[in-house]
Amino acid sequence: MTRNFWYDRIHRLCEEYVVSLPEEELKEYTIAELEQWAMRRIHARSTSPVKLHLRSRNDLPAREASYEIIPGGRWLLKICDNLPVYFVDLDSSDLEEHLLFDPRNIDPRISHGEPFGDRLWIDHQSPRLSFRIELCLVDQGASFECHIPRDLRSLRGLYIYQVNLIGHGASAILEAQIIATFRRNTSTLWHAFNDHYFVSNSTAPTLGIFDYRQAMECFDYPLIGCYTRAHTLEYHPTEFEFINEDVLAVYYITPSFYRI
Incomplete structure (x- = not known):
């Protein structure tokens, strides 16, 4: 029945079982809310898989979708x-x-258009849940067709939204605000981003680095044609991801190795 007991329990969960931190600062929770949060995470580790039946007010026919669970569960x-x-x-x-x-x-x-892939960037420095989601849009039914005219391929859009937690406890919701919109002049779909930079590789073994803060609040498709910096690579990367702030991990499948 003390805050210190649950503070200690939550820190142990996070350190020993790699549970993500609560969505708000601990001081924002009551003792009862701290207990509820901790017990939900403890039970989640020992619960058998269940089927979720999501309810939607959307009357349109069901379509294909992809899913992402935000760290914290x-x-x-x-x-x-x-x-x-x-x-x-x-x-x-x-x-x-x-x-x-x-x-x-x-x-x-x-x-x-149709979405092709999505990526999340979590702001671990924020005292409340805060993250960015990037949605890449490609020409419908033509994701990998190289014969599409270049001017049409350039209409592919990439949208970055800032998502914040609004409210407290059980009444909290997520709220999104678009912060950057731009089109791409390349057919490549391999890319990564963090809170400052968008990186992408083209048909040549080159890594383009773009400071997308230049596109902030600009919603008329600024073209990513001039990268802040272009870095020549030895091989074609298969995948890359920011693993800590501005530290980028690049993976090559042939030959198989990582480069930081």
């Missing part, structure tokens, strides 16, 4: 093929889907 993102992104509060009893954002509300020119 409470929020589930649903990225639909028809572009909207929804979130579900897994701590809630009704598991209802709520619209997080829809890129078509920003620009009607993208109504005929």
